[in-house]
Amino acid sequence: MITENSFSALLGTVTIPSVMEKLGIRDVAAAARFYDSEVYALLSDKDTALWHLSPTTLADMYRQELSGSLVVPEEQS
Helix, strand or coil: CCCHHHHHHHHHHHHHHHHHHHHCCCCHHHHHHHHCCHHHHHHCCHHHCHHHCCHHHHHHHHHHHHHCCCCCCCCCC
16 A cells, blocks of 8 residues: 555655656756646546556656647556
């Protein structure tokens, strides 16, 4: 079971840096835009379970959001 502390650690030390690397985000302004995105809001809500998606998929979702066509993948069974 993922606790609040382990969830925060997962986002802060593994997931978010990996997504930003995939997006090529290297400056504060670009990082701030990501943190203000719908993808980040969904990702930071552990109930959506988006944290289990790969950094590449999350980066693709952010690119979709920027183009106006965000699609949240359905959970695989």
